[in-house]
Amino acid sequence: TSVGKKIDENVLEDLEAILIKSDIGVATTEEIIERARREIERDKLNDREALLRIIKEEIKRILMENSESVESKEIDVKPQVIFVVGVNGVGKTTTIGKLTYALSLEGKRVIVCASDTFRAAAIEQLEVWAKRSGAEIVKKSHGSDPAAVLYDSLEMAKKKDADVVIVDTAGRLHTKVNLMKELEKMSRIASKKVEGAPHEVLLVIDATTGQNGLIQAKSFLEKSGVTGIVVTKLDGTAKGGIIVSIKRELNIPIKWVGIGEKMEDLIRFDADDFVESLFS
Amino acid sequence: TLSKGFKNIKNKLQGLEELNERVIDDALQDVKRSLLEADVAFDVVKKFLRNVKEKAMGETVRVKVKHKDKKIKIKPEDMFIKICEDELVNLLGPVDASLKINEYEPTKIMLVGLQGSGKTTTAGKMAKLLMKNGKSVLLVAADVYRPAAIEQLKVIGSQLGVDVVAKEGENPVKICKDAIEVAKEKNIDVVIFDTAGRLAIDEVLMKELEEIKKETNPENIFLVCDAMIGQDAVNMSMAFDKRLDVDGFIMTKLDGDTRGGAILSVKEVTGKPIKFVGIGESLDKFEEFRPEGYASRILG
Numbered sequence: 301t302s303v304g305k306k307i308d309e310n311v312l313e314d315l316e317a318i319l320i321k322s323d324i325g326v327a328t329t330e331e332i333i334e335r336a337r338r339e340i341e342r343d344k345l346n347d348r349e350a351l352l353r354i355i356k357e358e359i360k361r362i363l364m365e366n367s368e369s370v371e372s373k374e375i376d377v378k379p380q381v382i383f384v385v386g387v388n389g390v391g392k393t394t395t396i397g398k399l400t401y402a403l404s405l406e407g408k409r410v411i412v413c414a415s416d417t418f419r420a421a422a423i424e425q426l427e428v429w430a431k432r433s434g435a436e437i438v439k440k441s442h443g444s445d446p447a448a449v450l451y452d453s454l455e456m457a458k459k460k461d462a463d464v465v466i467v468d469t470a471g472r473l474h475t476k477v478n479l480m481k482e483l484e485k486m487s488r489i490a491s492k493k494v495e496g497a498p499h500e501v502l503l504v505i506d507a508t509t510g511q512n513g514l515i516q517a518k519s520f521l522e523k524s525g526v527t528g529i530v531v532t533k534l535d536g537t538a539k540g541g542i543i544v545s546i547k548r549e550l551n552i553p554i555k556w557v558g559i560g561e562k563m564e565d566l567i568r569f570d571a572d573d574f575v576e577s578l579f580s
Numbered sequence: 581t582l583s584k585g586f587k588n589i590k591n592k593l594q595g596l597e598e599l600n601e602r603v604i605d606d607a608l609q610d611v612k613r614s615l616l617e618a619d620v621a622f623d624v625v626k627k628f629l630r631n632v633k634e635k636a637m638g639e640t641v642r643v644k645v646k647h648k649d650k651k652i653k654i655k656p657e658d659m660f661i662k663i664c665e666d667e668l669v670n671l672l673g674p675v676d677a678s679l680k681i682n683e684y685e686p687t688k689i690m691l692v693g694l695q696g697s698g699k700t701t702t703a704g705k706m707a708k709l710l711m712k713n714g715k716s717v718l719l720v721a722a723d724v725y726r727p728a729a730i731e732q733l734k735v736i737g738s739q740l741g742v743d744v745v746a747k748e749g750e751n752p753v754k755i756c757k758d759a760i761e762v763a764k765e766k767n768i769d770v771v772i773f774d775t776a777g778r779l780a781i782d783e784v785l786m787k788e789l790e791e792i793k794k795e796t797n798p799e800n801i802f803l804v805c806d807a808m809i810g811q812d813a814v815n816m817s818m819a820f821d822k823r824l825d826v827d828g829f830i831m832t833k834l835d836g837d838t839r840g841g842a843i844l845s846v847k848e849v850t851g852k853p854i855k856f857v858g859i860g861e862s863l864d865k866f867e868e869f870r871p872e873g874y875a876s877r878i879l880g
């Protein structure tokens with residue numbers, strides 16, 4: 301009936317507002333709403349509950365489609381080399397502390413590489429995390445070449461038969477050409493020293509980030525390669541919806557979620573939980 | 581300075597003799613999309629569109645009446661875009677980089693905000709700016725939680741030749757109170773409190789900020805906000821403002837390519853001014869906020 305159709309328009313607008321307010325973005329929201337609209341008309345649906353379920357399913361589909369298992373491939377090469385990259389202040393160093401802790405619980409021997417040689421007390425900050433999480437740290441003096449620290453850490457890893465090397469990099473806005481080039485150089489050095497390295501490049505995205513997060517992901521994907529996303533600060537009020545657009549447009553899997561500032565506050569990404577929290 | 585969002589609107593309106601409601605509504609759809617893509621808060625966008633429509637409708641009536649049989653002087657698309665830009669500059673402004681100064685005692689500046697927004701770096705930038713204007717500064721490390729936070733501020737202090745008050749594991753409220761005494765003893769003009777990043781929903785830590793405010797009575801409380809923040813800018817700024825009655829915002833990391841719609845959002849929902857902007861990592865990358873520089877960036 302035409303009355304039923306009118307209800308759906310208002311309900312669709314309310315749901316559109318929820319999606320926009322969670323930073324899912326205009327284009328992705330339009331696509332989700334459009335698909336939902338077609339399904340409603342096709343199935344002659346008329347209640348908000350059915351519509352909400354359709355929208356949730358659509359978002360889950362975007363998040364889970366095409367992404368091979370979140371487990372990084374069991375690599376025979378040792379050490380596995382993980383770069384952690386992203387713009388300033390998003391939680392890279394803290395995430396490395398958490399990741400090291402998670403790996404150490406699995407019995408892995410981890411070396412952290414202090415390749416942020418630029419920011420005040422960045423090395424000291426990583427040292428605290430290394431101590432807390434049971435990793436060994438490789439560092440050089442403040443201001444030294446990040447690639448030189450990387451090289452040393454890969455040497456050390458081979459010498460000590462470490463399982464994983466996690467590389468902390470300086471925060472960098474993707475618009476800074478020379479800083480992005482620095483990452484490319486580090487990738488080259490890693491690949492020369494360890495076959496297939498870096499095996500994992502984790503882009504850290506702050507859950508409060510708006511549409512610039514998609515531009516960040518595109519840039520880092522292009523310049524340094526990105527094999528997975530860590531979304532941090534999801535313990536706040538921000539919904540982190542930008543990762544839906546990132547997944548939809550770039551198909552980068554979301555691997556980890558930061559939910560606090562302590563060592564244990566890192567969990568594997570779960571699409572169902574994420575989608576439920578969008579609407580809570 | 582129009583980029584593709586507004587080029588679209590210009591093309592749509594080009595060649596029209598006049599604006600009417602239908603044409604305005606159509607152009608407003610493009611404005612809505614552009615502002616949401618720029619991270620302006622959803623409800624702030626709605627309000628902006630209403631204001632612009634009202635002015636645009638008013639303008640068409642005025643122009644029609646004034647130029648009864650003559651050709652309209654301003655092209656409709658230019659008029660519409662000017663209304664949008666003027667409205668945005670009007671909402672963002674006026675310029676206000678003022679600091680409340682204490683005539684008899686050290687002036688206090690308290691920096692607060694979410695984790696990673698740039699508070700510690702901004703403390704250094706603020707100190708450098710004040711020193712450039714002949715003021716002496718004391719930096720206070722009130723973040724006792726983050727690994728090497730005190731060390732970070734000490735490095736900044738030594739780069740500037742500024743003393744840093746710090747005490748590992750001490751209560752931040754006490755640190756700030758004691759720092760004021762140090763500033764009085766040493767006859768220092770300005771004290772800057774660098775606080776730990778925190779979530780606005782963290783009851784314990786928000787109470788800590790209220791306690792620092794109550795015990796030290798800072799003349800200036802600035803909310804340091806990352807310019808790439810999205811829709812959460814509304815929740816965040818309202819929560820901090822409600823608890824602390826902030827004096828203004830400092831938007832950081834504007835040297836990137838974020839459109840910065842949060843600038844409009846936080847100003848609109850709290851009424852508090854944007855005082856300064858951070859435009860780089862080094863301590864000289866800091867300036868007063870001037871709205872005209874950001875209107876076209878946000879509008880697109």
Ligand SMILES: Nc1nc2c(ncn2[C@@H]2O[C@H](COP(=O)(O)OP(=O)(O)OP(=O)(O)O)[C@@H](O)[C@H]2O)c(=O)[nH]1
Pocket residue numbers: 386387388389390391392393394395416419422469470471472532533534535536557558559560561565695696726777779
């Ligand atoms: N609430 C919350 N805070 C977090 C989370 N992850 C990191 N943080 C905080 O965010 C702030 C910045 O974290 P860092 O690890 O220094 O971020 P970074 O990306 O290494 O920063 P730069 O190296 O300066 O670019 C710190 O206060 C962390 O405690 C999280 O999941 N939740």
Ligand SMILES: Nc1nc2c(ncn2[C@@H]2O[C@H](COP(=O)(O)OP(=O)(O)OP(=O)(O)O)[C@@H](O)[C@H]2O)c(=O)[nH]1
Pocket residue numbers: 388389419471473693694695696697698699700701702723726729775776777778832833834835836857858859860861865
């Ligand atoms: N590009 C750029 N980077 C900035 C700017 N302001 C701060 N940063 C960087 O952002 C990151 C976080 O800065 P901090 O000063 O540690 O942030 P914070 O708010 O004190 O962080 P917490 O104490 O953990 O809450 C660092 O890498 C800074 O160098 C800016 O205006 N532009």
Ligand SMILES: [Mg+2]
Pocket residue numbers: 392393394416422468469470471
């Ligand atoms: Mg770091």
Ligand SMILES: [Mg+2]
Pocket residue numbers: 699700701723729774775776777
């Ligand atoms: Mg800090």
